[in-house]
Amino acid sequence: MxxxxxxxxxxxxxxxxxxxxxxxxxxxxxxxxxxxxxxxxxxxxxxxxxxxxxxxxxxxxxxxxxxxxxxxxxxxxxxxxxxxxxxxxxxxxxxxxxxxxxxxxxxxxxxxxxxxxxxxxxxxxxxxxxxxxxxxxxxxxxxxxxxxxxxLVEVAQDARAVVCFGDSITDGFGSSIDASARWPDLLAERLATEPGFENVAVLNQGIGGNRLLHDRRGAKALARFDRDVLSLAGATHLILLEGINDILWPRTVLAGPEEAVSAAQMILSYQQLMARARIAGLKVIVGTLMPFEGTRPDLPHGGYYTADKEKVRQAVNRWIRTESNADGLLDFDEVVRDPARPSRLRSDFDCGDHIHPNDRGYRAMADAIPISLLHIKSE
Known part of the structure; x- marks a missing residue:
């Protein structure tokens, strides 16, 4: 970045x-x-x-x-x-x-x-x-x-890769330093012991603070997609978990109101990324956006979580669950949210900032991924 x-x-x-x-x-x-x-x-x-x-x-x-x-x-x-x-x-x-x-x-x-x-x-x-x-x-x-x-590793002819594309949650912020406890790390460990998946790599293409539609921390997802996904040798699957910063950042010290985006704009971005992935022959698995109530209320001006921003997250998640036509769904929101207050992370999965999981939360995300979604052929 x-x-x-x-x-x-x-x-x-x-x-x-x-x-x-x-x-x-x-x-x-x-x-x-x-x-x-x-x-x-x-x-x-x-x-x-x-x-x-x-x-x-x-x-x-x-x-x-x-x-x-x-x-x-x-x-x-x-x-x-x-x-x-x-x-x-x-x-x-x-x-x-x-x-x-x-x-x-x-x-x-x-x-x-x-x-x-x-x-x-x-x-x-x-x-x-x-x-x-x-x-x-x-x-x-x-x-x-x-x-x-x-x-880069020279591998067997039948080796392939799953590309994890997203923001700081994919990048693993909040996980223990030097512990390889990001959810893509833990998915790689699962595949290494799963019969038939020993030659499947997991590539982490998360950038902290990245967004679908605006630059600042790294080029926007729409701009970096060719470099960070489509150029990678052997990729067969894309796991897409991006967009929470598009909702979170605007009207805060991080971004002005002019960078606010609607659910419709985000959905169009997902559709573009999915179309480009499918042209390249990748299967696309989309993750729902995770809860963020309570994020950084201590910072000047606040505004990181608002009821209106939560409505955008919910609208995007409804589309992902019911209309995205993705090859697979990962309902990370359901995995990590507090059942008693679904707009918040579970306290035992929270690294402390109320948006990024801790090691246990990342483990839950990795364990919730059905291995069947990563087969080359649809089951």
Missing amino acids: NVWAPDAPLAGIYGQTIREFARVSLGGNRIAVRFTNEFGDTPLVFDEVEIAIGGIGGKAAASSGRAVTFGGSRVGTVYPGAPLISDPIELPVAPLSLLAVSYFSSGFMPFHTHHFEAQQTAYVSVPGNFVGSDLMVTQNITTSHYALSSI
Whole structure:
């Protein structure tokens, strides 16, 4: 996503090393790394990059490191507005492995692209090249990620992927840091032990604060859909859970009244995303929007939850349940709402902000997904 100033991002690094961690879904013997500079206006230059099996507390597993090259060179340049994909790397990884990607720049590397709420610790070194070190000397840590975009795994011919596309609830905000407790993580763990689904990857394409129809935290869903869904190799299913921020943000400190959207506008957006997915051959599974009463009443001006906003959520959910013509329905609203007060999250599923689930809530969401919806052929 683009860097938005109120998120207080890391401006960049100078002569330092960053180590980022990410968990792959499927295993394999060869991998590649994708870096991003998609919102930048100057090149990012890597002097050296290495990937290793991840350890605890910022460590890389001893003797597991592999040099990352780009056209045979250790130096890589990520040009503005573009990604950079490495050469294939010989590194056997097991399913659900945590990998550590370390990169060093001897000059200044500015960041205009980041993943703000990654729920995974990244480590920034003191000045120096610690790419090949099992444990580097750390200057600070952050739960945002920067140049690393994805890790690609060479898999069997029959492997395929389920793409989870949404906002911070898909991104896993409110889940425990470094615990891989987002609902897509937990779905991946289910599929890894489900007969017939061992070669089905789960890809998390959630962006915190993302919306269907307006930019700010990441390009709007309608704009980023080709990059974040349709470009992904092997995708057969889309799980769509997006739109609560379109309702929540307007008339608050986050967005003015001119960005308010109606249920009808949101429904048209869903229909467009579904049409584009189906042209690409994906089956579309849509999740209902979850309750948010009580969200951030402490902030200036309030207005995050109102009765009128709740009416929009209910109208959208009625359409999803009865008229969307999706290939599958995930009634996440029913799973996580308080039976005694359906406009609120269950207290035992609430991370504390009254909109994002905690680990237990994300577990309930993942467990509620019928595996039958993820078959290639309709049952």
